[in-house]
Amino acid sequence: MRAILSVVMAGFLPLAAAAADGSTPELIQPGYDVALEDFQWVQRPVVVFADSPEDPRFHEQMERLMDGIEALKERDVVVLTDTDPAARSALRKKLRPRGFMLVLVGKDGGVKLRKPHPWTVRELSRTIDKFPERQREVEERRGG
DSSP states (O other): OHHHHHHHHHHHHHHHHHHHTTSSOOSEEEOTTOOGGGGTTTOEEEEEEOSSTTOHHHHHHHHHHHHTHHHHHHTTEEEEEEOOGGGOOHHHHHHOOOSSEEEEEOTTSOEEEEESSOOOHHHHHHHHHTSHHHHHHHHHHHTO
16 A cells, blocks of 8 residues: 555656646645635646545546546646545535545536546546537637
């Protein structure tokens, strides 16, 4: 299990370095001291909950997200993690997870998806691409 955690953490280090030099916002961050309102109309939070950082589903989900990091950036996604139920974070109080849970929140602040098992970036991307606000973003980027 420690080997998996090492691999996941090694994947976070390049992101942290990029965020530290100001080149990109931090894509994956702990969700203990944040509020969903901080991201409204700016980014789409994907919140990953688990009852322990050792949860195999948590590790699988983080690996899947790391594999598709470019697609997440393109869709203005920020990944928030919370693996400590005892901390009683604002995210836990608002979203009320039970065990492992993946929650996709739209830029409007509304919960768009809840899943009790890991999802691929492809599945998340397809869901996000159906949002009217995402379709407008794509049209604006095309110059339409």
